[in-house]
Amino acid sequence: MLASLLDGARTPLGRKLAFVISNSELHSVACYRFGRFALRAGRRSRFAGFVFTVIHRIWNRWITHLHHCDISVHAEIGRGFLLMHRTGVIIGGATIGKNVVIHQNVTIGQRVAGGDQGLPAIGDDVWIGPGAVITGAIRIGDGATVSAGAVLSRDVPAHALVAGVPGRVVAQDYDNRAMLGPLVS
Incomplete structure (x- = not known):
């Protein structure tokens, strides 16, 4: 059902959203970039670093298993x-x-x-x-x-x-x- 909705995206925002949702290569790179952000955040604030690192590790595990990257x-x-x-x-x-x-x-x-x-x-x-x-x-x-x-x-x-x-x-x-x-x- 989601694929049929994304295929019919007619507005610029709809096409961008379809690209972001369906592009698995983008998911992998975005997860990496977020992980780097989490490392930098951890240098400024231990709490923020902890929260962002937990989010990244969960996301990265999902990316690794879903996209094999x-x-x-x-x-x-x-x-x-x-x-x-x-x-x-x-x-x-x-x-x-x-x-x-x-x-x-x-x-x-x-x-x-x-x-x-x-x-x-x-x-x-x-x-x-x-x-x-x-x-x-x-x-x-x-x-x-x-x-x-x-x-x-x-x-x-x-x-x-x-x-x-x-x-x-x-x-x-x-x-x-x-x-x-x-x-x-």
């Missing part, structure tokens, strides 16, 4: 972050720049093998394809493109196209602006 509040993610398909996305305490596009089944976080306890740092304007795995203390340069299924354990230079297991640079000076779409100005 888990973004840690300890990740630092810039503006313009876009989940193209949220299913299977796991983001640990990484640093992610602005205008980054991430597809489904991507894992970004700490590597547990080889004593590498560091976290990834992803630059601005990066496109990450489905099934990519990015772990450890590595740096992905601005404008880089990570192909579907790539497993990265080494640094990636700016504007490089990386593919394979393990990930290797297959093209230098690769222009990913068309893949990022309207995010890049």
Whole structure:
């Protein structure tokens, strides 16, 4: 019934409401942003921090189970972050720049093998394809493109196209602006 109501949204407000209610990628990112807000609120007021943290944890649990997406509040993610398909996305305490596009089944976080306890740092304007795995203390340069299924354990230079297991640079000076779409100005 809700879907039929949303499909018939004719007013600008109705279309916006339909978008907010039906966009699961937006739900996941909004939950992450609220979690970051709860962390900041906790630094100013223990009570407010507690209340907002409880709300966030309940919301995050719901998002994790409903949408199969888990973004840690300890990740630092810039503006313009876009989940193209949220299913299977796991983001640990990484640093992610602005205008980054991430597809489904991507894992970004700490590597547990080889004593590498560091976290990834992803630059601005990066496109990450489905099934990519990015772990450890590595740096992905601005404008880089990570192909579907790539497993990265080494640094990636700016504007490089990386593919394979393990990930290797297959093209230098690769222009990913068309893949990022309207995010890049």
